[in-house]
Amino acid sequence: MRKALVLGAGGFIGSHLVKRLKKDGMWVRGVDLKFPEFSETVADDFIQGDLRDMQVCERAVDQRFDEVYQLAADMGGAGYIFTGDNDADIMYNSSMINLHILETCKRRNIKRIFYSSSACMYPEYNQLDPDNPNCAEDSAYPANPDSEYGWEKLFSERLYLAYGRNHGMEPRIARFHNIFGEEGTYEGGKEKAPAAFCRKIASATDGDTIEMWGDGAQTRSFLHIDECIEAVLRLTRSEFQGPVNIGSEEMVTINQLAGMVMEVAGKNLEINHIPGPEGVRGRNSDNTLIKDKLGWAPSEPLLEGLRKTYQWVEGRLHRRN
Template identity: 70%
Template sequence: MKQALICGGGGFIGSHMVKRLKEENFWVRGVDLKYPEFSPTEADDFIIGDLRDPHVCREAVDRKFDEVYQFAADMGGAGFVFTGENDANIMHNSGMINMNMLEACHKRNVKRIFYSSSACMYPEYNQLDADHPICSEDSAYPANPDSEYGWEKLFSERLYLAFQKNFGMEVRIARYHNIFGPEGTWEGGREKAPAALCRKVAMAEDGGEIEIWGDGKQTRSFLYIDECLEGTIRLTRSEWTGPVNIGSDEMVSISRLAEMTMRIAGKKLNLKHIPGPLGVRGRNSDNRLIYSKLNWKPSQPLREGMKKTYTWIEGQIQARENEDENRLGGARHIA
């Protein structure tokens, strides 16, 4: 039986990867600061531990795993990454995790390790035109990410490639473009745009109003979790290192994404534009390289993923409201 280690196995992408690999009959170990928030882990073994601690990394890598997936990072959406208030933690925490995990895998002679980089490492100067951003893999240099999160991702890419060059490790690197779907963070400040909009629309009364940051003309592409996992596994099991984009090339403005969410919900709402952290003006996954190397690229329409995500978040909100009503009802009964 093949064995895999999922770093960040309690997070959104990591917990979904655990489920995917269990479907393939892997023995799976997860490691994270916490268990998955929305459903029990399906991992065969799960370590609650801080990967900033080298001892925890050595404990997690106690054997020669067939595949290691490194998703663990200090990250979030625009409200977390672009305020500047979390820059030191983002760079320190994620950098420590990657250095420790690479060292632990090297000492255990683990060869195949996947690293989840981000499209945030692309230069800001190529993403100023909302309608024509440049995000091909060869456009990464001269480097100038628009956030410390992007700079850390760029550093860690080079760190993984250095371990491959010097120690013969078989690293695989993907630059993710806004992964979303059910069982992802949908409130609290770390959520990304699809989840935030689903939450706002679900909580709004028909004919009401929701707030969005900026003028709504900034553009992005968003990739549904199932396609993220498929691309990640195909890359990891290929004989090609990357780095490569894993993302959708269906670019939309944030206003259009909000309108799509309203149509899914069957609501008509007004958009109130307010100041807020925005990131680059435009970003879209360039999928020419992944298609040429792996003969695959994401193909699911954005609307399909948004429908599934909206239904799940709406259910989360309804379940919470029911719990609140039950608590209030119980309090009145006791009184």
């Protein structure tokens, strides 16, 4: 039986990935500080431990794995990564995980390892125009990410590539563009915009006002979790190492995003624009390279993903009340 190791298996993308790998018939070990929050893990084996600790990494990688997926990181939405308050923690925690896990995998002769980088590593100067951001993979340098989270991702991309060149490992690197969906964080400060607006709109009644950071003209694209998982598997099992964007090209303003969630909810609400952490002014995935190398691009419209996510968030809030 083929074996997979999922690091960050208690998180949003990791827990969905474990489900998919099990469905595909693999034996799966998950590792995380915590168990998944919203459903039981289906991993065959789950180690609860801190991957900053080399001994935990050694326990996690104590045998041969056909595929290793590295999704563990200190991360969150704009309210977590753009305030500046968490910069040192983010840089220390995530780079310690990557340094230790790579060294452990090298010693165990693991070859194929997927690494989850982020669109946050792209330079700010290409993302100033909300209507025309440039996030082609070859636009990464000269580097100038607008957050320390982005700088750590860039450093770690280079670390994975160096282990590939110097130690015969086979890294596969994706730059995720805002992944959303069911069982994603929707409250507590780490939630991203789609989940935040699902929560705010589900909690409001017609005529109420909800808050939005900035004027809402900033742009983003959002990729549903099911499409993300499909792309991760295709990349990991391909001969293309990346880095490559995994995202949607359906760019919307944050005002449009909120409008779409209102449409799904069947509610008409006012928006109060307030100061808050905004990040880059515009961002959109460029899927030219992934189409060329993997023959893949997402196909589900944003509205469909939002429908599923809204239903899930609304269900969670109702169950509590």
